[in-house]
Amino acid sequence: GEDVEQSLFLSVREGDSSVINCTYTDSSSTYLYWYKQEPGAGLQLLTYIFSNMDMKQDQRLTVLLNKKDKHLSLRIADTQTGDSAIYFCAESIDNYGQNFVFGPGTRLSVLP
Amino acid sequence: NAGVTQTPKFQVLKTGQSMTLQCAQDMNHNSMYWYRQDPGMGLRLIYYSASEGTTDKGEVPNGYNVSRLNKREFSLRLESAAPSQTSVYFCASSGGAGYRGRGTEAFFGQGTRLTVV
Numbered sequence: 001g002e003d004v005e006q007s008l009f010l011s012v013r014e015g016d017s018s019v020i021n022c023t024y025t026d027s028s029s030t031y032l033y034w035y036k037q038e039p040g041a042g043l044q045l046l047t048y049i050f051s052n053m054d055m056k057q058d059q060r061l062t063v064l065l066n067k068k069d070k071h072l073s074l075r076i077a078d079t080q081t082g083d084s085a086i087y088f089c090a091e092s093i094d095n096y097g098q099n100f101v102f103g104p105g106t107r108l109s110v111l112p
Numbered sequence: 113n114a115g116v117t118q119t120p121k122f123q124v125l126k127t128g129q130s131m132t133l134q135c136a137q138d139m140n141h142n143s144m145y146w147y148r149q150d151p152g153m154g155l156r157l158i159y160y161s162a163s164e165g166t167t168d169k170g171e172v173p174n175g176y177n178v179s180r181l182n183k184r185e186f187s188l189r190l191e192s193a194a195p196s197q198t199s200v201y202f203c204a205s206s207g208g209a210g211y212r213g214r215g216t217e218a219f220f221g222q223g224t225r226l227t228v229v
Contacts, residue, residue, distance in 0.1 A: 008152060031216050042116075042202055042220035043155075088154065092216055099205075099216055100145075105152035 004103035006089055010053060011109045018076040021108045022089030025070060029091040035072045037086040037105065046074070046087075076108075084110045114138055118221035124229045125193040131222050133188040135203030142208030145170075145218065147180060148199040157200065161186055162208060181225050193228045200225050218224035 001023045012018045024032070030051050035043040049056045049063045049072075056063045062075040076083055089103040116137045126130055137144065142163045145154040147170075159169030160182040168211045175197060186205075190197060203216040 005155075007173045033217055035220075040223075043218075044220070045217045048217055059195075071184075075117075090218075102155040104152055 004089055004091060004101050005111060006087075006106045007109050008104060009109070011111060012079050013111050014081060016028040016079055018074075018079045018083070018108055018110075020074045020076075020087050020089075020108065022068055022072040022074075022103055024072065024089070024091045024101070024103075026091060026101070027067075027070065029093050031062075031092040032093070033088075033090040033100075034061075034063065034072075034089045035088040035102075037088065039085075043088060054103060063066050079108075079110050081110045081112065084108055116203055116205055116219050116221040118201075118224055120224060121222065123227070125190075127224050127228060129193050129224035130189065130191050131193065132190075133201055133203070133226075134185070135187065135221060136185045137203075137205040137219070138184065139205060139219065140183070141219070141229075142183075143206045144203040145202065145206075146181065146186070146188045147202045148172065148197075149202060151225070152201050154193060155204065158188065158201075193226075197229045198226060198228045207208070 005023045020051045033048045034046045035042045036046050047058050060077045086105040086107050088105045093099045116223040119134045144156040145160040156172045159178040161167045164183045167178050179187045201224045206218045
């Protein structure tokens with residue numbers, strides 16, 4: 001079945017770049033997403049990428065997609081303490097937004 | 113525009129008690145979902161509803177029932193709560209069929225923290 005994998009923890013120093021990696025198994029994924037979850041809150045969409053794109057940049061966020069290796073990454077430039085959260089990678093495996101598979105989440109800790 | 117609203121935010125149940133978690137969305141979305149979140153396991157889909165009048169089992173449906181009351185509301189019922197159902201429950205909605213790009217993503221409620229003792 002479909003599976004999305006992420007490392008569970010990442011620590012970086014404030015001002016450094018963070019790179020959160022994700023691998024997925026379903027080659028038919030149409031959209032891939034990065035969500036952010038702050039403590040005690042629900043998930044909020046950070047960015048998404050369509051499966052025919054290699055890269056997407058949005059201010060401090062850069063998403064890279066290697067479809068051949070089924071690898072997705074999220075780079076956060078100039079990481080701030082407010083970026084400390086859990087980051088979830090997710091794939092949508094149909095065109096209708098009805099089937100999402102989420103990874104276990106990467107807890108990013110930003111050290112001063 | 114409230115998005116996805118879940119109630120209650122917190123609940124403690126005794127083993128064997130029943131309860132219903134309520135969820136409503138005001139974005140006219142077709143699809144709605146119930147997930148549970150457990151440490152290190154990410155989000156696991158309990159049930160989903162692709163459109164009003166339909167519901168389908170997800171990855172972990174045992175011990176739960178759902179009702180898609182209308183397009184806005186999707187409730188999750190625990191008939192006889194067990195300690196293994198202690199978790200954080202999230203309701204989500206998405207546009208579903210006909211949506212492309214931004215709009216396909218899932219919008220989440222704030223979660224219900226349920227403890228079964």
